[in-house]
Amino acid sequence: MNDADLVDVEIHHEDTDLVDRLIDASSPDDHLLTVQANRLQAGQPDTELRSLSHLDEENVKLLGHQVDAAHRALFEMDGKALLADEVGLGKTIEVGMILKEMHHRGTDDAVLILTPAQLAQQWQAEMLEKFGLDFVCNYDDDFAGFDAHNHIIASIDTAKSDRHRSTVLARDWDVLVLDEAHYVKNEDTDRYALLEKLSYDYAFFLTATPIQNDVTDLYNIISLLRPGLFGTREAFHHYFVNSSQETLVNRNELQNRLREVMIRNRREETDIDFTPRNVTTRTFTPTPAERDLYEAVTDYVRSAYRQSQGQKLVLMTLQKEVVSSPAALQQTVEKQLEGDDVQPDRVGPLKQILERIDAIETPTKLDRVQRITREARERVDKGRVIIFTQFRATQQELLETLSEKGYTTHAFHGGHSSDEKEEIVERFEKGGGVLVSTDAMNEGRNLQFCNVMVNYDLPWNPMKVEQRIGRIHRIGQDREVYVFNIALEDTIEEYVLEKLYHKIDLFQQSVGELSEILTRLEETGRNFEDDVFERLVEADSEVELENDFDAMAVDLKEQRDLAEKLEDFNSGVFEGFDLGADDD
């Protein structure tokens, strides 16, 4: 029996009263209005992206290929699409546009965005800042479960956990977004099972590498979006994969079917053109007093962490502050001493730290950063430089020192209202000088009028570093960008910079490439910041520490190489595929 028999075709000619309505025939104008009304009723409800005009161009610059992808996903693919642009082309922006449009049309009552854990908050910030879409993230303090909010961004592993799984599955979601969809490729995993059971009307899956191991991955991902598009697994294999499973056959047919559901923009086809990025790392010898302080703090952090790991966050902060500025460290130490829960045996070491802070007159970094600002004042338009720091106390110290030296300064931190932030950026653009900012500078801010940036201290999460750079090195920047990293020799910062960031060419990676590396790392059950911290506190000697960081670097490089290989592999597989819209 032939499977083609499975679908019967019935054609019904329905009754009409047109013949009876002959007597109604009146002026041609009235009749033609009826004809037009029928034609309008049959027309696609206007498929323009109506929300685009509501977007603030200051916050998000949309590119042609992104608008096109959002339009096709919504209107040509009936709201079920695999967005598979090559890395760095802005798939998140495409989804943002889609969600904005759905919001505008009122079809987004319940939206769930599932991402790898390390990217959830990044998604949340981007949706809010670029598109004004407010999502609750499962890491927010006020997150009260998957049945308590209508717009949720969550790590996929949280969603599939025993605690949340039933509430996630109990809802009918209007829209499901799945980032890094290739991690849900294996049909035998809990993640796949969750996706398979989720109830949703529209779905947008994102990946730059739809194929990880073999083309079955593609089958699995597409089958979640459009069950039946490729027929059975066996039929798919039989038809599209040759027996050795190494090459594709019947590419044209595969392309035709993929075109119904997949959009893949390639970098070479877009008009994205970034100016060069120059990164200089300057390491300085600390003064003996700074060295003493660094060692005291590191010893304190190590021993406190070995005693109790509950204080991890505070200890991590101390370790970060000691390389940022004595001022930042001082505030935290004083707070610790003033707190009720300080352990008696820690009071002594903390007081010693305070004494060592007092012994430092001018921090070396504070002194050396002025060489950069001086140079910028002479060589750059309006002497504009942005200095980033993670800590408000460091920021304050920088502002005071630079003002004293006659610089025009601007402070930017999370305490300002949106309007104030707007004004600060405007003043910086018009007046020039130095903008000292914490990481509260949001992604959407348009700062490409400035092309010099200093990392006064370094976040241990590479994504944050890239976000800082991305604020000036973005589409629309027409000059070369200069990034300066400053660090003290033989400190955690130097390790992170030299061993890790440079090994993976962090400063030359795009956000897309980085998120791929970080997600791969997360797949192995690790978190970058925790890794850095634990290697630092657990090393018993300098040599061990160095070896540990080397090992981490090798690991990272492997992940990066794997990510690159996969990207190359996918480019190869899809080579010759015109997965864009036809010209006609």
Add this chain to the structure above:
Amino acid sequence: MTDAALPVTGRAVERFTHAYLSSLGAEIVKDGRQWSISLPDGADTGLELDGALLEVTDDPSNVGEDVLAIAPESPFVERMLDEAANRTPVGSIALTDDQVEIRLPPWLTAGPVEVADRTFTPYYDRRAICALFHVGIETVSEYQREELHAVAIDLNDYEERPRLAETFLELTDGEKREIAEGRTVDAQVLRDALGSGQDVLENELSPIILETRERATRAAEVELDEYRQFVRQRRDELAEEIDRLTTRIKEATEAIDAASDQEERVEALRKRKELQVELKDLRADLDDLTSQIETGYPEKRREIRKRHALTIRVRPVAATSVSYERGDLELALQMDETELTRSYAYAVGAGVMEEVVCDRCGEQLTAENPLTLDGDQMLGSACCSK
């Protein structure tokens, strides 16, 4: 068959609203994007428009509570379209050469020959029915598709006139035009023309139906395949259970033979009987599954066939009797130094009504084989041009 849907843009909706309200006799006072409406007594509409305030907007949710939004998909516009779509579904128009531009054939426009002059001489009127058909295509595995197609059927030979349908759609795209009234048709003629239109439509929908059927078949195959796997798995499980039961029955028989007293023997007999009943049931199940496998799952196929059936519904929603002038079109053709005059059977709106062939080889002239001139000969560019 021609796709008759109009893109629902803000401008199209605004234009239609104005035309429709005017046709109801409404007085429209515009103040920027806001329209105040007054309706005459007894206006033929169910819309509560008298004294209403309308607003042209991009965002229907953004207008005041008492204001009706003029925007694609706004509730007011949808109600208005529902009413208008059903108001006067049958009518007539007349096409004359002063309303409709001369339509030159593709075998001429696609080639190097220019038209220096054109003269149309009408001899008589022909009539056609231009009908709009609503087509719904439904399957369980595909999105439901709703389409609107236009078909023009000539009332002389009941043949399709595709170019006339195109002209009809051009004339009804919402732009303001003066169009004369035509002649009505009688009921039987309309019925016959709609019947012919349905046949044409059915024929021309077949590629779409075929494609949709292929997709639906793939989805149905997946379902059947999953069921196949389930049945085979269940068959293996049953076979294993039967083996186990057979062993247990054997053990029960041994227990009967070895029983030392009657009670023990009766108990063993009872147990064996129970097991035998169970075995019989399982064997029946297994036979059923085996037969399903052997016969290719007829029941499941029936069930899938029922669920995945592809239904196409065709319904005429509007019919226009179109009178169009038929006559001769005289064309003065020119290429380089060569000039020729030729005359063709022509109908307003439908274009040149005859096939034209290459003077040298007899090949038909088309957009792919357009006209070129060689002396006083009309040649195909592809077939006979030097």
